[in-house]
Structures are given as C-alpha cells and as structure tokens.
Amino acid sequence: MNFDEYCQQKAAPPGSSSYYALRQAPAGRQPLLTALFALRREFEETVKETSDPTIGRTKLAWWQNETAALAAGKPSHPVSKALAAHLGDVQTEYAALQALLAGFEMDLDQARYLDYPNLRRYLQDVGGNFAALIARTTAQDPARAAEWAEPLGHSLMLAQLVAELGNDARHGRIYIPIDEMQRFNVTAADLINRKYSDAFTELMRFQTKRARDGIQSALAALPAAERRTQRTLRALAALALALLDEIERDGYHVLHQRIALTPVRKLWITWRAARQR
Template sequence: MNQVNDLQTNSRTITRQSGSNFYYAFLFLPKPKREALYAVYAFCRLSDDLVDDSQAGGDPAAALTRWRKALDTYFQDGVGPPVITTVGQAARRFHIPKVYFEELLNGMEMDLTRARYATFEELYPYCYRVASIVGLICIEIFGYTNPQTKIYAEQLGIAFQLTNILRDVGVDAQRGRIYLPQDELKRFGYSEEELLAGRYNRAFMELMQFQCARARDFFRAASAALSAEDERSLLAAEIMRAIYYRLLLRIEAQQYDVFHKNITIGKPRKLLLAGGLWLRSALRSRP
C-alpha cells in the first residue's frame, strides 16, 4: 500500500508543480478519479519532456523508444517505471485502451520529425494525437453515457491545442518549430523569417486573429456536442474549457502580442473559475 501511495504522490507532485491548468480542474473530482488523472498528466508531461531533451543534446528518439517499450512491458506483465505503473493502473481500472497512449506517443514523436505544417489539414492529426487523445483518455475516467461525448472530447482537445499553439508561438519559434500553417502565413503576408525573429506587426495580428477565430469554432463545436446527461460527470472538462477559453480571450485582449507579453491566467482566477462552475453544478443537481 505504501508503494501505491508513493507512486500516486509522485504523479500528483508532477501535476501540481507544472502549474498546469488541468490541476485546478482535478481538485473537484473524487480521489480515485483525481489520482488517475494525475497519473495521466504525469505520463503526458514526462513523455513531452523526453522529446524536448533534443534541446539539451540528448537522444530523444532513443529515449522515446525506451519509453514505448516500458509501456508495452507494463501492459504485458504489470512492471514498469513509477509513472508508467500508475498510468497503467489507471488504464486498467478505468478500461482505457492502450492504443490511446500509443497514439499520444505517436503525436509527440511528430515533434522529432516535423517542424512545419503546410496546411491546417496537415496540422490536425498532430493536434488530435497530442490533445484530443488526452481528452478521450480523460472522459473514460470522468465517465459518460452518450457516445457523442467522444466528439466533445475530440473537438475540445483541438481547441486546447490551438490555444496552446497561439500562446507559445514565440517559444516554439525559439525551438525552430512553427505550428501555424505555412499556407496561412503566406495568405496574410507574414513570412517565416519574421515569425522566427518575433516580428510583431499588422500582418501578424491579422494572422493571429484568423487563428483565434478557428480556435473559437472548435470551442463552440465542443459545447454543441456536450449532452445534457453527461454535463455533471464532465464538470472537470468544463472547468478546463473555461480556463482555456479565458486564455484565448486574454490573447485577443493583448492584441495577439505573444512575443513580448507573458499571457497567462493567474491561480486566483483559475480557482475562481473552477469554484464557480463547481457551485453551479452543485446547485443544478439539488432536488
């Protein structure tokens, strides 16, 4: 039992210390679901860190291969590194398909082989793998009854990832990565060289306005796919939606200047959003 508690504490610590928006959504869940989601987040965080080790002179491809093998080993005989053990336990408890975790790693592996996307149609599979798949994993833990909830998870995941991409345009450029579609840079007259140099001008603002409008469309599509019978069980997802949508609004309010301004949502605001949605849900559920 102590070993299980240690593994859960490790995953919880990784989630809390990351400052992730997800941490605030998980606070209102029953402990078994909360611990399972901490494990999922820790797995995602550490998997992503393996890919980013390329910036420190490591061999991320080899590290990711070893991580895949560790995942396979756990699902075969129940043995693996601490984070994989906890996420594997969560997968078994909540009947999460192993293929979801494999697809997530496929998405992260794309960062080792691609640094540009010609069109949004090319970008979509990447967003699906690194974000929508996380949503599909999460709803298995949250619980749902309407199959349409999978559409909700997919669309919300795309909305989250697009918001992350917009917030991190400058950071990604420093790593040599450009996620904004190349054909859309060309359409708005904003060059790759300008983006890599962090050039903030009218063309960039118009490009970002277009990108934000697309993200809004995915937020709307997710809301439209949320069925009434699953609203209560998906409270944590709705808290994340509220936080990420507020982040998108903040990008717009700052005139899309993601190069020179640190665009975040403070902890008090996140807690206020989370608490408000929890209270509204509690009041609706009262007889």
C-alpha cells in the first residue's frame, strides 16, 4: 500500500461523508486534500481513541516530532510522506499543522468548557484552522482564505459535536458549555445516562440552531470568486446541514445512537452542493 492509498483508507473510505466531499474537488488537488483529512483523522484518533491520557500524550509528542520532520523534509509516516509529496512548500503551512495538533491536545487537558468563549479556542484550532487549511489548497486568494473559511470551520465543528454528543459523553467529553447546560437544566449525568427530556430537547434545539445559522452565514459570506474553488467545503457544509435536519426530525435522539445519512443521499447532496452558484 502506498501513502496515497493509506490516506484514502484512513480519511475517506467509500460511503463516508469525506469520501463524497473530496470527490467534488479538482482531481489534481484531491491527493493533497485527502492527506490533510487523513492527518486530522490521525490526530483525532490519537486523543479520542486512547483511554490512557499518558499514552495519548506520548502519541501526540510523536506526532509533534513527525510534523517537525515533515517540515525538515524527513517524513516517516505515510500521511507525512503524502503531505511532503503534494503540499509543496511545507513551511508555509507548518504553523497551521502545529495549531491543529495543539487543538486536539486540548482533549487531553479538559473534558468540559465553562462557557462558549472558552469553547471557541477548541473550535478555532480543530475546526476553523482545518477549514482554512482545506480552503487554501484551491483558493484563488489563499492569503485571505482564513477570513471566510474559519467561521465555516467553527460551525461545521459545532454540527459535528451535536451529531456525536452521545458518543463523546460516554467517553467523558462534553463539549456543550457548562453555563448553557445550567441554563436549560440539563446535567452531565443526563447525557452520560442517555436521559431524554423536554429540557434536553430545548438544549439541543439551541445547539442545532447555532450550528445551522453559523454554517448558513459562513456560506453567505463566501466570496463569489471562491465559490467554484471551494467545492469540498461547500459539500461538507451541505452534508452538515442535511444531518442537522435529520437529527431535528428524529427528535434529537443522539444520546443512544449516531444518526447518519445514507451513502446515496450523501452522493446526491454533495454533487448538488458543488454545482450550485
């Protein structure tokens, strides 16, 4: 298996949302985009699929060294080798890659957030920073891509947190700010024990609306000159909006299951989104 095949299997197996979103990108940029998605997946697995924080920190330290090796032109991991082959000047994105890693490191440092301003740093590094990385690969004006990509990345991450609320809670991570849970009279124990209630429904309606409004506002702010260049991000946004609608229709029953779209529906949504003007 070569490094491109590894990245494809890691980041975008057939039927996944990323698989269909990446297929909307220009063919010549798909290997790079796939490598970036694979790197994010590697970071995510390091912190979210490791039960022992000590082991997680050891793995993150390895990735810090590997990122430095990538910047020095001496990568050893298949994903790093793919980035070295497709990214071009790695130094230009080195700080962004480090910030992405630092964002996931926060999952080892804290499992709760006092309020939304505290959560925003996580959303910035893990969501906004990643969206800007993706945007710059195809943008007509890469230097300004962060201005409109980061808000979209924030909101895409919020949508992901809504969809994965139950699984995250079972692993000890609750990304809904504490003050918002208190406002709606929902406790951490309610989430961990999969307790549905009218209060939980209202909390989720609030979380879903914030994510949806953020995505729609970010799409509206996307420069006209960049709409055709950002087919992957637009496809991801369309998938997130469709999934939020599905979660809403299901009554926000995300504590005991992971609600998902069918592959056929994902194909149609991404194809249509990438071609809308």
